Amino acid sequence: MKAVVIVEDDPDIQSLIETIFSMDPRFSVVGLAESAEHALELAQTTQPEIIVLDDRLAGALTGVDAVPQFKEAAPGAKIILFTAHADLQARVVDQPNIDAFLLKTDTGELLPLAQQLTNMLSLL
Amino acid sequence: MTNTETTVRPDAPATPPDDPADAESYAKAILNMLDDVGQEQKRQGDSQRAMLNILEDLATEKTRLESTQKALINMLDDLEVERRKVDKTNIELRELNEAMRSFIATAAHDMRSPLASMVGFSSLLAENWTTLSDEKRLKFVTTIDRQSHNLTWLVNDLLTLSSIEGGMLNTQPEQIVLAEAIRQCLAANGRDTTTVSVSCPPDLVVWTDPVHLGRIIDNYVQNAFKYGEPPVRIEARRRDDASRLSDMVEIRVVDHGTGVPPEFETKLFSKFARADIPSTRNKKGTGLGLSIVRGLAEANGGQAQYQPNAPHGSCFIVLLPTDTGSRPKDERSHR
Numbered sequence: 459m460k461a462v463v464i465v466e467d468d469p470d471i472q473s474l475i476e477t478i479f480s481m482d483p484r485f486s487v488v489g490l491a492e493s494a495e496h497a498l499e500l501a502q503t504t505q506p507e508i509i510v511l512d513d514r515l516a517g518a519l520t521g522v523d524a525v526p527q528f529k530e531a532a533p534g535a536k537i538i539l540f541t542a543h544a545d546l547q548a549r550v551v552d553q554p555n556i557d558a559f560l561l562k563t564d565t566g567e568l569l570p571l572a573q574q575l576t577n578m579l580s581l582l
Numbered sequence: 583m584t585n586t587e588t589t590v591r592p593d594a595p596a597t598p599p600d601d602p603a604d605a606e607s608y609a610k611a612i613l614n615m616l617d618d619v620g621q622e623q624k625r626q627g628d629s630q631r632a633m634l635n636i637l638e639d640l641a642t643e644k645t646r647l648e649s650t651q652k653a654l655i656n657m658l659d660d661l662e663v664e665r666r667k668v669d670k671t672n673i674e675l676r677e678l679n680e681a682m683r684s685f686i687a688t689a690a691h692d693m694r695s696p697l698a699s700m701v702g703f704s705s706l707l708a709e710n711w712t713t714l715s716d717e718k719r720l721k722f723v724t725t726i727d728r729q730s731h732n733l734t735w736l737v738n739d740l741l742t743l744s745s746i747e748g749g750m751l752n753t754q755p756e757q758i759v760l761a762e763a764i765r766q767c768l769a770a771n772g773r774d775t776t777t778v779s780v781s782c783p784p785d786l787v788v789w790t791d792p793v794h795l796g797r798i799i800d801n802y803v804q805n806a807f808k809y810g811e812p813p814v815r816i817e818a819r820r821r822d823d824a825s826r827l828s829d830m831v832e833i834r835v836v837d838h839g840t841g842v843p844p845e846f847e848t849k850l851f852s853k854f855a856r857a858d859i860p861s862t863r864n865k866k867g868t869g870l871g872l873s874i875v876r877g878l879a880e881a882n883g884g885q886a887q888y889q890p891n892a893p894h895g896s897c898f899i900v901l902l903p904t905d906t907g908s909r910p911k912d913e914r915s916h917r
Contacts, residue, residue: 470725474702477722478706542690562698
């Protein structure tokens with residue numbers, strides 16, 4: 459079972475991501491967080507394989523700023539930056555700690571992406 | 583040899599003659615000499631006058647040059663003033679460009695979020711209809727419905743702003759009992775007098791477009807909850823002062839948050855304005871709301887204003903006409 463932590467402050471999107479992962483029984487959503495601060499604690503305790511991370515969150519830390527801390531807290535986690543900010547892609551393309559970038563409107567690609575990442579396929 | 587000696591004619595003896603017969607020629611020579619001296623003096627006088635004329639001309643030229651210099655200095659001062667104005671305009675344009683860039687990014691983000699929910703949940707419904715429970719289906723459809731309303735609200739904001747900017751806003755004013763309009767507006771947005779206290783005379787009437795009035799009140803109340811702190815209060819009264827705005831109705835929406843930073847107050851009703859302060863930093867929004875309020879208020883012959891609320895918090899004000907006669911004269915023909 460691949461553990462997933464969802465970091466998203468919009469409850470509808472959070473619910474959508476959770477539902478998408480519930481479609482594949484090999485995944486299990488082990489934590490939901492609205493802020494990066496809370497998510498870091500979750501990542502530390504649950505050691506997920508996948509972290510679905512939004513950028514603009516409820517706390518003071520943005521998702522992108524928190525990425526190095528996520529890698530420290532859960533070194534084995536693959537991080538998917540899942541955001542509605544298209545211009546972030548150019549900013550994070552050189553960040554090795556971010557394993558994939560996906561726009562929120564491309565929800566249909568989220569599950570296949572997570573499946574590929576957990577099979578150690580590099581997409582960036 | 584002196585200069586005087588050079589002007590004496592060669593036939594003039596240096597000393598008077600001893601022979602009286604020569605006296606006449608001596609006198610002539612003297613007269614000639616005096617004539618020469620007179621001519622020389624005249625020549626020198628002419629030269630002096632010419633010199634004086636030249637000096638006068640030089641003085642005039644000097645005055646003219648000084649005046650030209652002053653004009654040039656004034657011109658340089660004017661150019662410096664103009665240069666500063668251009669620099670200021672450039673800075674303002676850069677700020678506006680940055681605000682526009684930030685607005686487009688925010689608007690795109692705010693549109694993608696509801697779209698993501700709508701697309702995601704509708705795909706889930708389409709692909710898993712038979713396996714989903716009724717409860718799940720209802721939840722997904724409800725989310726799609728809510729997010730489509732959010733998206734509609736955002737698109738309406740953009741269209742309203744576009745109409746205001748283009749002078750195309752259609753205003754259909756009518757007499758409205760304000761207390762009832764406030765009650766309806768709060769109810770339509772899931773609020774009532776337990777969450778927002780209202781103080782408004784029951785017979786107070788405004789002359790404005792009812793849809794615009796609803797948008798103005800709702801926008802102010804939403805802002806109060808989003809960026810301020812409760813208790814939130816709406817106060818309405820007819821102004822009875824002696825100012826140009828007497829006989830207008832004043833609606834105040836008051837909250838008790840941190841208020842607006844003084845340096846941001848002048849930009850508050852500008853397009854895309856969002857103060858970079860803790861109360862706004864993580865809040866979603868395009869920064870169009872107050873700009874729309876101002877546009878709607880002005881299109882209805884009113885004004886939008888801000889005052890800090892003592893001891894802390896914000897007070898957003900809209901002034902609207904009580905009837906057609908109370909609209910400020912220069913605004914009756916607005917659009």
